Amino acid sequence: MSRYGPRPVLAALAAILLTGPTTAANPTTAGISGALLSSVGPVTASRAPGCATPPAPARPVSAVPWPQQRYAPERLQSLATGSGVTVAVVDSGVDRSHPQLAGRVLTGTDLLDAGGDGTRDCVGHGTGVASLIAATARDDLGLRGLAPKARILPVRVSEQQVVDGRGTGRTVAPEDFARAIRWAVDNDADVVNLSVVLYADHPAVRSAVGYALARNVIVVAAVGNLHGSGDPRPYPAAYEGVLGVxxxxxxxLRADFSQVGSYVDLVAPGTDVLIAAPGQGHHRAEGTSYAAPFVAATAALVREYRPELSAEEVVxxxxxxxxxxxxxxxGSGVLNPYRAVTETASGPVTRPAPMVSLADDRPDPALLAQQDRRAAARERAVLLATVGGLVVAGVALAALIVPRGARRRWRPADPG
Structure with missing residues (x-):
C-alpha cells in the first residue's frame, strides 16, 4: 500500500519486482524493472540453461564508463578491495561464467527453481548488479567493480522484467523473499544488496530485515523508479536501518525516475551505467538497481578496511x-567511496540527521531584506533613545544651574 493510498496501476505489482534497468524511451513507466537496454553490439551469446529466452547478445566494451571516471576505483586498490567480505546479491541470479566474475561468485541458492545454486541468470539483472560490486579489472575493458575481491553470494528470487510498463516473468512470493534474506545472513553475508522493490509492507520481509540488522549485517536497497507515479513507498528501502539508495x-543530478522520500539515504550513479551481461560482454542500463551496488561495494570496502566497526557504524x-x-x-548526499574509506571520524560514527541541501542553505532575499530593515529600525530607536536621554539630562542640569546662577548674578561661588 502506498502512503498516497491505493493505486490501481500498482495493484498488479504487489509481488517482488526488479528495480532496473529501465527502457531508454520511458524510464519512469518502465519503472521497476524494464528490459535491458539495447546491447552494445551483436555477437553470439550462449543460452543460459533452463531459461525460456536466452539473454540478449552483448560484446565487450573498452570505454571507461562515467561512474568509474567519477570514483577512480584504482585509487582505492592500495587501501581496500573488499577482500574477505561477502556481499549477497538477492536478485535474478549471477552468472559466474562471465570472465570478469570468474572466481568471485560463491555457490548460492535458488528460491525460484528448486535445486539451483543461484548462478543461473535469465534476465541479466543480478549479473549486472554483481559486476558493479566485484568485476575484476582488465586492461582492455572499461568496467571494473568497486570491490573487486569481494565474494558474491547469489540468491535467485526473480526473473521478472517490466516491458512497456507491464511486469512479465516469474518471481517468488514475499515470504520466500524474506526467506532469501535470512538465508543470505545465515550463510555469512556481511552486506546484503537488494535491488528489488515491494510496494507493500510485508511482515515477513520486515522481520527478515530486522534479523539481518540484529546480526551486524549491512542491508542496502534500491528506492525504486516510480517518481513519475507519485513515489509509492518502497520496501525494503523504507525499513528503519536499511540504506535506501x-x-x-x-x-x-537526481535521475528523473529516481524516487524521492524520507527513505532515500544516499544517491549513486544510476543512469547510463555499464554492467556485465550474462555469458560475456556488457550492456548499458539505468535504474536505482544499479545505484545500490555502488553503495554495497563501498560498504564492503569499509568492512575490510575498518573491521572493528559495527554495521551501524559503517552505515x-x-x-x-x-x-x-x-x-x-x-538523502545525505552523493556516495563518496574514497572518503568513506579514508576519512577518520573524531568520535563515534552514527547515522546523522537528514542533510539540508545546498539549495536550502541559501538565504531568502526577502527574509534578508526584512532582517536588514529590522536591524536598521533597532539602530534608529537606540540612537533616538540616546539623543533623547541626553536632551533630558541637559534640561535637568540647566534647571539646576540657571536659578543658582541668577541668584549670584552669575558671580563665581565664594571659595571660603
Whole structure:
C-alpha cells in the first residue's frame, strides 16, 4: 500500500519486482524493472540453461564508463578491495561464467527453481548488479567493480522484467523473499544488496530485515523508479536501518525516475551505467538497481578496511562522508567511496540527521531584506533613545544651574 493510498496501476505489482534497468524511451513507466537496454553490439551469446529466452547478445566494451571516471576505483586498490567480505546479491541470479566474475561468485541458492545454486541468470539483472560490486579489472575493458575481491553470494528470487510498463516473468512470493534474506545472513553475508522493490509492507520481509540488522549485517536497497507515479513507498528501502539508495546521472543530478522520500539515504550513479551481461560482454542500463551496488561495494570496502566497526557504524560513515547534493531527494548526499574509506571520524560514527541541501542553505532575499530593515529600525530607536536621554539630562542640569546662577548674578561661588 502506498502512503498516497491505493493505486490501481500498482495493484498488479504487489509481488517482488526488479528495480532496473529501465527502457531508454520511458524510464519512469518502465519503472521497476524494464528490459535491458539495447546491447552494445551483436555477437553470439550462449543460452543460459533452463531459461525460456536466452539473454540478449552483448560484446565487450573498452570505454571507461562515467561512474568509474567519477570514483577512480584504482585509487582505492592500495587501501581496500573488499577482500574477505561477502556481499549477497538477492536478485535474478549471477552468472559466474562471465570472465570478469570468474572466481568471485560463491555457490548460492535458488528460491525460484528448486535445486539451483543461484548462478543461473535469465534476465541479466543480478549479473549486472554483481559486476558493479566485484568485476575484476582488465586492461582492455572499461568496467571494473568497486570491490573487486569481494565474494558474491547469489540468491535467485526473480526473473521478472517490466516491458512497456507491464511486469512479465516469474518471481517468488514475499515470504520466500524474506526467506532469501535470512538465508543470505545465515550463510555469512556481511552486506546484503537488494535491488528489488515491494510496494507493500510485508511482515515477513520486515522481520527478515530486522534479523539481518540484529546480526551486524549491512542491508542496502534500491528506492525504486516510480517518481513519475507519485513515489509509492518502497520496501525494503523504507525499513528503519536499511540504506535506501537513489540514482543520479553523470551531471550529478537526481535521475528523473529516481524516487524521492524520507527513505532515500544516499544517491549513486544510476543512469547510463555499464554492467556485465550474462555469458560475456556488457550492456548499458539505468535504474536505482544499479545505484545500490555502488553503495554495497563501498560498504564492503569499509568492512575490510575498518573491521572493528559495527554495521551501524559503517552505515554512519557512508552517510557522514557523502558529498553535498544540489537539492531535495538526495538523502545525505552523493556516495563518496574514497572518503568513506579514508576519512577518520573524531568520535563515534552514527547515522546523522537528514542533510539540508545546498539549495536550502541559501538565504531568502526577502527574509534578508526584512532582517536588514529590522536591524536598521533597532539602530534608529537606540540612537533616538540616546539623543533623547541626553536632551533630558541637559534640561535637568540647566534647571539646576540657571536659578543658582541668577541668584549670584552669575558671580563665581565664594571659595571660603
Amino acid at each position: 537513489g540514482a543520479i546521472g553523470a551531471d550529478g 554512519g560513515r557512508l552517510l557522514a562522508t557523502a558529498d553535498p547534493a544540489p537539492g531535495h531527494g538526495y
